[in-house]
Every structure is written in C-alpha cells, then in structure tokens.
Amino acid sequence: MQDYAVHSEILMWSYCFVRSLNICSGYRTPVCCKLFLAVMESRSGANFFELASGDLLDIPQTPRALPRVMTAPGIISDLDGDLDVTSPVCRERQIIVANMLPLHAQRDVETAKWCFSWDEDSLLLQLKDGLSLETEVVYVGSLKVEVDVSEQEEIAQKLLENFNCVPTFVPHELHEKFYHGFCKQQLWPLFHYMLPMCSDHGDRFDRLLWQAYVSVNKIFADKVMEVINPEEDYVWVNDYHFMVLPTFLRKRYYRVKLGFFLHSPFPSSEIYRTLPVRDEILRGLLNCDLIGFHTFDYARHFLSCCSRMLGLNYESKRGYIGLDYFGRTVYIKILPVGIHMGRLQSVLNLSSTAVRVREIQEQFKGKKVILGIDDMDIFKGISLKLLAFEQLLQRYPDLQGELVLIQIVNPARSSGKDVQEAKRETYLTSGRINNMYGSPGYQPVILIDRPVARYEKTAYYGLAECCIVSAVRDGMNLVPYKYIVCRQGSPSMDKAMGIKTDSPRTSMLVVSEFIGCSPSLSGAIRVNPWDIDSVAEAMNLAITMPDSEKRLRHEKHYRYVSSHDVAYWARSFVQDLERACKDHYSKRCWGIGLGLGFRVVSLSPNFRKLSIDHIVSTYKRTNRRAIFLDYDGTIVPQSSIVKSLSPDVVAVLNVLCNDPKNTVFIVSGRGRSSLIEWLAPCERLGIAAEHGFFIKWSKNTDWESSPLTAHLEWKQIVEPVMKSYREATDGSNIEIKESALVWHHQDADPDFGSCQAKELLDHLESVLSNEPAVVNRGHHIVEVKPQGVSKGLVAEKVISTMVKNGEPPDFLMCIGDDRSDEDMFESISSTVSCPSFPVAPEIFACTVGKKPSKAKYYLDDSADVVRLLCGLANASCPKPTRVAHFQVSMENPF
Secondary structure (H helix, E strand, C coil), X not given: CHHHHHHHHHHHHHHHHHHHHHHHHCCCHHHHHHHHHHHHHHHHCCHHHHCCCHHHHCCCCCXXXXXXXXXXXXXXXXXXXXXXXXXXXXXXXXXXXXXXCCEEEEEXXXXXXXXXXXXXXXXXXXXXXXXXXXCEXXXXXXXXXXXXXXXXXXXXXXXXXXXXXXXXXXXHHHHHHHHHHHHHXXXXXXXXXXXXXXXCCCCCCCHHHHHHHHHHHHHHHHHHHHHCCCCCCEEEEECHHHCCHHHHHHHHCCCCEEEEECCCCCCXXXXXCXXXXXXXXXXXXXXXXXXXXXCHHXXXXXXXXXXXXXXXXXXXXXXXXXXXXXXEEEEEEXXXXXXXXXXXXXXXXXXXXXXXXXHHHHHCCCCEEEEEEEECCCXXXXXXXXXXXXXXXXXXXXHXXXXXXXXXXXXXXXXXXXXXXXXXXXXXXXXXXXXXXXXXXXXXXXXXXCCCCHHHHHHHHHHCCXXXXXXXXXXXXXXXHHXXXXXXXXXXXXXXXXXXXXXXXXXXXXXXXXXXXXXXXXXXXXXXXXXXXXXXXXXXXXHHCCHXXXXXXXXXXXXXXXXXXXXXXXXXXXXXXXXXXXCHHHCEEEEECCHHHCEEEEECCCCEECCHHHHHHHHHHCCCEEXXXXXXXXXXXXXXXXXXXXXXXXXXXXXXXXXXXEEEEEECCCCHHHHHHHCCCCXXXXXXXXXXXXXXXXXXXXXXXXXXXXXXXXXXXXXXXXXHHHHHCCCCEEEECCCCEEEEXXXXXXXXXXXXXXXXXXXXXXXXXXXXXXXXXXXXXXXXXXXXXXXXXXXXXXXXXXXXXXXXXXXXXXXXXCHHHHHHHHHHHHHCCCCCCCCCCEEEEEEECCCCCCCCEEXXXXXXXXXXXXXXXXXXXXXXXXXXXXXHHCCCCC
16 A cells, blocks of 8 residues: 555656646657656656556657756646746756857768867857856757758757757758748848849749748747746847747747847838738737847837837837837847957967968058958948949049058858859959059959958958948948957067057048948948948048047947947847846736737736626626716727717617616717717716716706816917928828817828827927926827816716715726726726725726726727627616617627
8 A cells, every 4th residue: 555655646746747847848748758757767666667558658769858947846837828937946048049050060080970069250159258157058040061860869969968059950941941042032132121123133022932931930939949948048039030930939938038139130111011921020029028139220110110010109218118019018129249359359369360460461561451351242332342442543543552452252141143243243343443553563452252261351450451341231240340359459469560569559440321330330431332432532531541530439449349249248138138028927918819910918917808797797786886988999999980879789878877776977088069969869878078078967967067168278379289280290180179189190101190299299298388288199199188187087076976975886887998098997996995985896997908907807899898788788677678689789789
C-alpha cells in the first residue's frame, strides 16, 4: 500500500507537471512525457514504469534541448487564456529574433563536420554589451549556410548548448520566396520609396511570395514558442523580415513581452498604402508592446499610416509616444543604433592597420583624400557622388591633381538587373572622370571593388580628410560613425601616421539628408544627393574649411558617437520595453479577430460582458429603477444613415417606460428638435438634449433649460473662429446647437484634420480663457459647450429628484458608447455613495464595445443593447403586446 501511495502521488504530480510543460513551452504531449519519465526514472526507479501504459513509452526522440521553463520549478495556472508562471530561480532572459544568427559556419576539412564561431561584427552579438550580466540571451534565426536534413537535429542541439542559439531550418525553396522574393523584391524596394510602376522598376505584388513570407514568420514564431517562458522572457524581433511574427506570438500568449525594431526606413503613407497587405503588416507591428525606429521621420510615417488606414490616434505623455490599441498602449521608440566602440578601437590598434595606413599615406602623399564606402545597390547614390565629384573638379581646376576620391564598394547583398545597372554606371562614370582629369601618376577616382578587410577600411577612414555618404535612401548607415571614431585615432595609428598623441583631431562629413544617421550628426554638411551642384560645393567646403572649425565639429560628433554606442542603444530599448510591459497583469485580456487580423483587447480586471440573464434577474427583484440610455451608437448604430428608431425599438422603450417601477431617460448630445422628432412615439420617455442643457421628463412636460442660458455670449466669439477653420479645412463642417458649437472633421484628410483640430483646440482655449465655456476634443470633433453641463449632471439630477420624492432607486442602469457617457458612469457610482440611500442600489454601468472605460460592463454593439432592452421588457409588468413579434425581428433589429 505504501508503494501504491507513493506511485499514486508520483502519477498525480506527473500529470500536473507534464500538462504545465505542454502549456508553457509549446511542446507536444509525447515529448513532455518522455522528458518527465527521464527525470522520474532517476527518482523512483523501474517500478514507476510498470505503472505506465505501452502508449506512454512509445515516444519519439526529443527534437530540441529543454527550454529553461522545463528546468525551473514553478506554479502554473490558467488565467484568461494566459499563463501565470512563478519561477523564483529564473533570471531575466532576452530572446532575440533576427533573419540570421550571429554565427560563422564552415565545414571542417578533415572531419567534414560543421564548425561554428561567433560573428564579432554582428549587431545582434554586440547589443549584449548593453544588457546586464545577469541577462541570458537566446538567439532565434537562420544559418548562413544550408544544412542537410539529416544533420539538422545534431546541429540544433549543438548550437543551443554551446551558443544559446535556436536555428530555424527553412526549406530552400520557401526561403528563396521569403527572402529574395517578398523581402527583397517587394518590401525592401517599397520601404526605400521605389514603386513597381513597370516591370523594369521592381516586381509587382505576388500573393504566393506573401504566403511564403507569412509561412516563414510562422516558422520563426514556432521556434520562439519552443523556448519561451511567456511570463518572464522578453522577445525582441528585428527588422522588416518579421513584421507579422508578433501576431503569431500574441495569439499564442496574450501577455507576451514583445518589442520590435525596424532597421530600415518606414515610408510615407502615400507610398506604404500601395501595399496590398498593408493592414496585416500594421496590425502585426501593433501586436508588439514597443516599436523602435531610427528617426522621428520613420516613426511619424508609421503613425500616419496607423491614423489613415486603421483610424488610430496617438499622443505623447511625459515624453513617450503611445498608441491606444484596443486597451493596450503600444509605445514608440526613436533612437538610432550606434557602433561598437571596443570592436572598432581594437582594430585601430592592430599592427596590420598601422602597416596599411603607412602604405596608403605614402601612396597618396601630398593629396587630399575624400572617402566613400557603400554597398553596391541603386539606393546608395554612388553614381550621384561621382557626378558631383566630376562637377567639383570641373568647377575648381586647381583641385585637379590634388584631390582624390576613394570609393570602396562593398559586395551587393542581392543580385538583379538593378544592381548590374548600378555597377555598370559606376564604372562608366569613374572611367570617364579618370580619362578626362587624370594624368600620369594621378587618378582622381580610385574605385576599389573587391572584398576589403576591416583593418584596411579602418586605415582609409583614419587617413581621409572628408567622408561622403550620398545615399538617396538608407535606414541608418553607420559609415559616418565609424569614420569619426577612426579619425579620433589611437596610439598605434598616431605613431604610424606621424601624429602627436595630444594633437587636435579633425574630421568632415558630407551626408545625405535621406539617411537615418543624418539627424544625429548636427555638425555634418547635409545635402540633397540629387542636387549635383550643392553636393560638389559641400565637398569643396569640407576640404577648405579652417581646421579650427573642423576640430569643433569633430569634437561634437565624437562626444555623441562615443556616448551613444550600440550598448547604449540596446540598454535604452530594453529599459523602454520593460516599462511598456509593466502593466501586463493589471488588466484582463481577450483575443479577437481571425488570421492576421488577430489582436488582444486589454481591459480592467473587473470589466466583463453584461449578461442578459444576470441583469434580468436583478431587474425582477428591484422595485424602483432608473435607466439612462445614450442615443447614437447605443440604441441606434453609429454608422446608420437613418437615425430614427424602428417600430420594434419604439415598442420596447414604451414597455419599459410604461412600467410604473421605471424612470427611463435618453441622454444625448443631439439637439432637442431632432430628439423630439425621433422619440415622438414614446410618450413617457424622459429626454436630455445637448448633454443635459435641456431636460424633458416626458412628452407632455415642458423643457427645463439650464440656468446658464443667459450666459452664451461666448458663441459669438467661437463661431467666427470655427468658420475660419472650416474654410481652411476641406471636408470639415460646423454643427450649431442651441447651447453648443461643434466642429466636425471626419470627412477631412485624417492627418490634416487632426492637426487642425489640435490647433483649433489651442486657439479656442486661448480666446475663451475668461468665458464660462469648456472646449473638448472628441472623436473627429472639437466641441464648445457651457461650463457645468454634462451627461453626468443629468444622472445626478434625475437620481436626486427620485430621492427627494421618497423613491430612491434600487436599480441603476446606464449604457453609452463615447467619452461623454463616461461622465454618467462616474456620476452614478459617486451619487449612490451618499447617505440618503437606505440600501446601496444595484449598478449596471455599461459601455458599447470592448474598450477602456469607467463602466464595469460592456456590450458588443447596438444590436446587443436592443437585445438587452428586449429582455428587460419581457420582465416588465404589464406585459408588452408586441414582444413576440419583437423577439423574432431581433435577428435583424435595424
């Protein structure tokens, strides 16, 4: 019996443990069972296996090493579809996802085995310097070589154990469609502002390539799921190769801590909106907690796309830009990446660098050197640079024989007709310049089109008096940063060049205004690379500028580059990611949407859908009820053109109003004439128009006006101001109410309308500073109304009147869909706390749509609201005469 009890306890523990591992790690049950059995074998011996079935023992080989969550004790429970893992021994871990792992791979000549080593030049490896020593880093990405299927299992295990790398083995054909297809033929050109206007200028959208892109993103997401502890690990996704990957991760783990950094430009909305899958990609990025960009321009373009295509607005709070996305705040990070100072300085101190710099110095003795280092592609502007240099030599003949442009061409990252054309044009232009301005022993343009070692590039950097980057579009470009550090020199470089260690340093930069590093280099000469004349003048200015000014510019640049290195960038991004994720567990989460339209709705822990059965049950038990309903967006759909009520909705309202236990009010921002027309059939219905400025207790009673009626002189100030903005903003209009004025811009250009609304808000607040009026900005509106008027005051007035009449309500229901209704939700909560209520009433504050709200409940849409009212009508006395007909027609209430 003792052995049986022990085994029973072991089996119970095994079930919980295996189930937890399956939930948390993404491993399939057979794998987890085998892992568990391997552990238990060492604890309980062979007797344990006698209790197991044959099916349990028939388990395939474990495909991957254990993720960390499997080796750490913890308590695992379900919470709203998410996991709550408490693991006291776990340390912080960053999972870095990128297209390629930071590894070199080659076969050993003797053993034919694969050998791996770190790629010291990889940004992914260098960013570890910005993380704390306690942070574990796991890399997920592909290898730069193809590995046979038979070797993949062994290599995956080896890389995880020795390098903490998780390789993704994507089939060759699929990878070609993903990388050389969708990424390089469609996304990369589009993000660099090249539209496929014809077959010679980019490939048009191909849905098969898009499907390959999605498939590879899913493969990478699955790899992340294999190793992630979703409650503790942070995931950092890099670059445009994986812009829908966040959707897969968010769908699997609602509270995953997820950051994304885009290393390329993000195009303006006019360019981006041409992409057929634009919404899917935007929604993928918005499933992150933090999205990083190199420059404000790129971030601004992204925000503009979110506004124009998804209707999202953003705001800046305490210096941080945030987008509200279904209750989650998606933060925007703007910080250019830096260089690895230690890596570059170590190359500066190499003996090979010193030897090479002496050779170059001797080769170009007596010459002034301008340096360019670029990849061979159509966006780097190499031919434009050569044309500007040709213009410089033509305009200033005295520079002929004295000035040399050394252009180092890095190997092209992709092949294609455009690359070959760029290369051909580069050679033709450089050849023409050398033939025209060259002489025996002097070549104006030195074109180095071969692999150049790092130490040799460093030598050229250190020798050049000026560095020029004339790319027509580039995400970041670190060439200027490297040039500045190399010009600062090192003891060995100084000795090789014959410079005193304490001598002042100089450097000059001519940079395109279309590259990511340009905003951070305030001392550089910024140019439009398309303007050949201005680029030529900029190069002339750079080489003729006094050394004192060159020194000041260099010192300013060096201070920035040395303090904003890659470690600073990584540390800043991770800190902001932690801040963006700190509120993950303060709200409840729901997943909605299908496919790549999936997103998570994050709301208050107490926020839940209002159950009709629950409220009807409470409704039946109560004897004095107050019901407040908004109009547009609540009992009538916001999108409906016809704003009058259907006969069925009128019938339900009449049933509720005719119940002697009920006081029912429609509380709307609409004018009283419209409400009187639409609600005429409801004789006992109370109406509050213009947010409560006018109140009518029933059809046969008179309107009660706010005592502020005599203080509306401010309208004469507001109306001319609004008219000027209406005339200046195409698509806007003014709604004139008796107590308020509203400027609408829903039909205007989204960006311009939003900008004008902000300006109008500031303008009106300024001119009305001493007037009894308030200015509010709502969804596509700017409204000015009297102070002391709100829907919340309507609720307070009705409730207080009921209390004075000796009939304090024991049931309060308030339903609305917009910001003005939040005043009602807040009001009924605060009003009922007063001591005049003998018993606290049942409160049902309900918003329409899942969104952040002061209400405790929500309903999905107007149809849900009408169904709820129908349920209450059925519970009312006397019984309605048209309920049966109404219930049938509720399949399509509008």
